[in-house]
Amino acid sequence: MNIVVLVKMVPDTESRLEIVDGKVNESGFKYMVNPYDEFAVEQAVQFKEANGGKVTILSLFSNDGSIDTDLRKMMAIGADEAIVLRQDNYRGDKPSANATVLSNAIKEMEADLIIGGVQGIDYYQSATGPMIAHMLGIPHISGVTNLELNDGKFTAKRQVEGGLQIIECSNPLLVTCQKDMTKVRFPALKDIMMSKRKPFESRTVEPVESNDVETAECSLPPARGGGMIIEGESSEDKVDKLIEKLKTEAKVI
Amino acid sequence: MEKYESVDFYNIDQHFTEEEIMVRDLVRSWVEEEIMPHIEDYNSKGIFPREIISEMGEMGLFGCYLDEHGCAGFSHTAYGLICQELERADSALRSCLSIQGSLSMLPISLFGDKNQKEKYLPKMRQGKLVGCFGLTEPDHGSDPTNMATKAIETEDSFVLNGTKMWITNGTIADLAIIWGKLEGKIRGFIIEKGDKGFSAPEMKGKHSFKASITSELVLQDCKIPKDRILPNVEGMRGPLTCLSQARFGIVWGSLGAAMCCYDASVKYAKSRIMFGKPIGSFQLVQNKLAWMLREITKGQLLAYHLGRAKDKGEETSEMITLGKMNNVDMAMQIARMARDIHGANGILNEYPVMRHMANLESVSLQGTYDIHNLILGRWITGIQAFK
Numbered sequence: 001m002n003i004v005v006l007v008k009m010v011p012d013t014e015s016r017l018e019i020v021d022g023k024v025n026e027s028g029f030k031y032m033v034n035p036y037d038e039f040a041v042e043q044a045v046q047f048k049e050a051n052g053g054k055v056t057i058l059s060l061f062s063n064d065g066s067i068d069t070d071l072r073k074m075m076a077i078g079a080d081e082a083i084v085l086r087q088d089n090y091r092g093d094k095p096s097a098n099a100t101v102l103s104n105a106i107k108e109m110e111a112d113l114i115i116g117g118v119q120g121i122d123y124y125q126s127a128t129g130p131m132i133a134h135m136l137g138i139p140h141i142s143g144v145t146n147l148e149l150n151d152g153k154f155t156a157k158r159q160v161e162g163g164l165q166i167i168e169c170s171n172p173l174l175v176t177c178q179k180d181m182t183k184v185r186f187p188a189l190k191d192i193m194m195s196k197r198k199p200f201e202s203r204t205v206e207p208v209e210s211n212d213v214e215t216a217e218c219s220l221p222p223a224r225g226g227g228m229i230i231e232g233e234s235s236e237d238k239v240d241k242l243i244e245k246l247k248t249e250a251k252v253i
Numbered sequence: 254m255e256k257y258e259s260v261d262f263y264n265i266d267q268h269f270t271e272e273e274i275m276v277r278d279l280v281r282s283w284v285e286e287e288i289m290p291h292i293e294d295y296n297s298k299g300i301f302p303r304e305i306i307s308e309m310g311e312m313g314l315f316g317c318y319l320d321e322h323g324c325a326g327f328s329h330t331a332y333g334l335i336c337q338e339l340e341r342a343d344s345a346l347r348s349c350l351s352i353q354g355s356l357s358m359l360p361i362s363l364f365g366d367k368n369q370k371e372k373y374l375p376k377m378r379q380g381k382l383v384g385c386f387g388l389t390e391p392d393h394g395s396d397p398t399n400m401a402t403k404a405i406e407t408e409d410s411f412v413l414n415g416t417k418m419w420i421t422n423g424t425i426a427d428l429a430i431i432w433g434k435l436e437g438k439i440r441g442f443i444i445e446k447g448d449k450g451f452s453a454p455e456m457k458g459k460h461s462f463k464a465s466i467t468s469e470l471v472l473q474d475c476k477i478p479k480d481r482i483l484p485n486v487e488g489m490r491g492p493l494t495c496l497s498q499a500r501f502g503i504v505w506g507s508l509g510a511a512m513c514c515y516d517a518s519v520k521y522a523k524s525r526i527m528f529g530k531p532i533g534s535f536q537l538v539q540n541k542l543a544w545m546l547r548e549i550t551k552g553q554l555l556a557y558h559l560g561r562a563k564d565k566g567e568e569t570s571e572m573i574t575l576g577k578m579n580n581v582d583m584a585m586q587i588a589r590m591a592r593d594i595h596g597a598n599g600i601l602n603e604y605p606v607m608r609h610m611a612n613l614e615s616v617s618l619q620g621t622y623d624i625h626n627l628i629l630g631r632w633i634t635g636i637q638a639f640k
C-alpha cells in the first residue's frame with residue numbers, strides 16, 4: 001500500500017502574532033507540523049506496519065530550511081521518505097493554488113491512500129484536502145475519527161451532529177483526520193537515528209495562478225477592558241445592581 | 254498552565270546536531286504530555302510509577318550513550334540534553350535515568366564479563382530489569398573508601414555482609430550493584446532480588462526527592478554465586494568512574510531544574526500585580542530575573558563545552574566536578590530566588606519551584622559542594638585535604 005501523507009507546516013503556537021498595516025507580520029515566525037497532520041502520519045505508519053507498503057510525507061512550503069528537522073521527526077515516527085515542494089512566496093492561505101501543486105505531485109506517486117489533517121491551525125480553511133481529491137477525481141472522507149482497513153476496504157467513522165456516520169470505501173481515497181483520531185507515538189532513539197538515513201528530497205515548484213480569495217485586512221481581537229467589582233450592602237443588593245447594569249449599560253438583558 | 258519556554262539566550266542550539274535536537278524535543282514532549290500533568294501528585298504521594306521506567310526504556314533512554322547490546326550509541330551531549338529535559342520536570346526522573354544507565358548498566362558494561370552483559374544489559378536497556386547502585390553506607394557517605402560492607406569468598410560463592418543507605422530505586426530494583434571489600438579491596442558485586450539474605454526496605458519521611466524511591470539495602474550473610482563479581486575492576490576507580498558519568502548528567506539536569514524555575518518566575522513576574530503593576534516592572538525583581546538568565550546561560554555554555562569534551566574523550570573528572578558544583582549551586586540559588594519571586598504562592602504545589610528547591614538539596618549531595626571544592630583544591634595544589 002502506497003500512502004501519501006499531506007503535512008502542512010504552520011506557525012508555532014508560541015509565535016507572537018503582530019499586525020502591521022492590516023497584515024500579519026510573519027517575519028519572526030517559527031513553524032511546526034500541523035497537529036492534525038501528525039495523526040495522519042501515525043495512522044499511515046500503523047497501516048504500513050500491518051500491511052506493508054510505503055509512507056511518503058509530502059509538504060509544500062517556502063525555501064525556509066528551518067522546518068526540515070520537524071519533518072524528519074515524522075520519519076522517526078515511521079514514514080519512509082519526505083518530499084518537500086519548495087515554492088517562492090508560498091502562502092498557507094491559498095488552498096486552491098496549494099491543492100493544484102500538491103495534486104500535480106501526487107499524480108505521479110500512484111498513491112492508494114492520501115491522508116492529512118482535517119484543517120490547518122493557521123487559517124482553519126479545511127479546504128486543501130477535499131480540493132486535492134476533487135482535482136485527482138477520487139473520493140474523499142473528511143473529519144474522520146476512526147479509520148480501519150480490512151481486505152483492501154476502508155471503513156471510516158465520522159462524528160456528525162447527534163450521531164455517528166460510518167462510510168466504506170475502496171482505494172484510491174483521500175481522508176482527512178479529526179483530532180485524537182489515534183495516539184501519536186513517541187519514537188525511540190533508534191528511530192531518530194534511522195530517520196537521518198531516510199530519503200529527504202526538496203523539489204522546486206513554480207507558483208501557480210488560482211482563484212483563491214484574498215485577505216482584505218487582519219486585526220487582533222480588541223484588548224479586554226478592565227473588570228468591575230460591584231459594591232453593595234448584601235448579596236441581594238449586589239445582584240440587583242448587577243441586573244440593573246446588564247440592562248442599562250451592557251444592554252444584554 | 255502556559256506552555257514551557259526553554260532558555261537559549263546565546264543560541265547554543267546552533268551547535269547541537271539535528272539528532273541531538275530531535276532527541277531533546279522527543280523527551281521534552283514526552284515529559285510535557287506524560288509527566289507534567291501528574292508530577293505534583295506523584296510528589297505529594299511519594300510514588301514513582303513503574304510504568305515510567307518502562308516508557309523510558311521503550312524510548313531507549315537508558316544507557317543511550319553505550320554502543321552495545323542494542324543501545325543507541327548517542328553522543329554524551331545528547332545524553333546531557335535528555336537529563337536536562339527530564340530534570341526540568343523533576344529530579345526524580347533524571348535520577349532514575351542516571352541510576353539505571355550510568356550507575357547500573359555502565360559498571361556492567363565497563364567491568365562485567367560477556368555473560369553478565371548478555372544477561373542484564375538488553376533487559377535493562379528496555380526498562381524490563383531495574384538496577385540500583387549501592388555505595389553509600391549509614392556511616393560512610395563522603396568517604397566510601399572506608400566502607401564497612403565486606404565479602405568473603407568460599408568454595409562456591411561469595412558471602413556479603415553490610416548495610417547500604419540512600420539507595421535510589423533499591424526497593425523496586427531487580428538487581429543491585431553493591432560495592433564491598435574483598436580481602437581489603439573494593440569490588441563490585443551483582444545482587445539479585447530474591448537472593449537469600451538480601452532485603453531492600455524503603456526509607457520514608459523525605460522532604461526532598463519525594464517522587465523518587467530511596468531505600469536501605471541490607472545484606473545478612475547474603476550468598477551469591479561466584480559469577481556475580483564484576484571481574485574487571487578493583488578499588489575506588491570502579492564506583493568513581495560511574496559516579497563521574499552520573500555527575501556529568503547532573504551538570505545538565507540541574508540546568509533543567511533551573512530553566513523550569515526561571516520560566517515559572519518570568520511568567521509569574523509578568524502576571525502578578527502588586528502596587529498596581531506587574532512585579533516584573535520593579536527593578537529588584539528584574540535584577541533577579543537578569544541574574545537567573547545570566548547564570549543559566551553560563552551554565553549552558555559550561556555544559557555544552559563539557560559535553561563536547563566528553564564526546565571527544567577529552568574530559569577529566571575534575572572538569573566534571575567543576576561543572577557539577579557550579580550548575581547545582583546555580584540551580585539551588587535560582588530555585589530559592591524563584592520561590593521568593595512567587596511570594597506565598599511559591600510554597601504551593603500549583604507552582605513547580607518549591608519542589609525543585611527541595612529536590613536540589615539532594616542533587617547537591619552526590620559529592621557535596623565542599624567535597625567538590627576539595628577535589629579541585631587537590632587538583633590546584635597537588636595536596637589532598639580530605640583527611
Ligand SMILES: Cc1cc2nc3c(=O)[nH]c(=O)nc-3n(C[C@H](O)[C@H](O)[C@H](O)COP(=O)(O)OP(=O)(O)OC[C@H]3O[C@@H](n4cnc5c(N)ncnc54)[C@H](O)[C@@H]3O)c2cc1C
Nearest residue numbers: 386387388389394395419420421462615618619621623639
Ligand atoms: C535522595 C538521595 C538519593 C541517593 N541515592 C544514592 C544511591 O543511589 N546510591 C548511593 O550509593 N548513594 C546515594 N545517595 C547518598 C549520597 O551520595 C550521599 O548522601 C553523599 O555521598 C554524602 O554522604 P552523607 O550524606 O553521608 O554526608 P556526609 O559525608 O556525612 O557529609 C556531611 C557534611 O560533612 C561535610 N564533609 C564530609 N567530609 C568532609 C571533609 N573531608 N572535609 C570537609 N567537609 C566534609 C560534607 O560536605 C557535608 O556538608 C543518595 C542520597 C540522597 C539524599
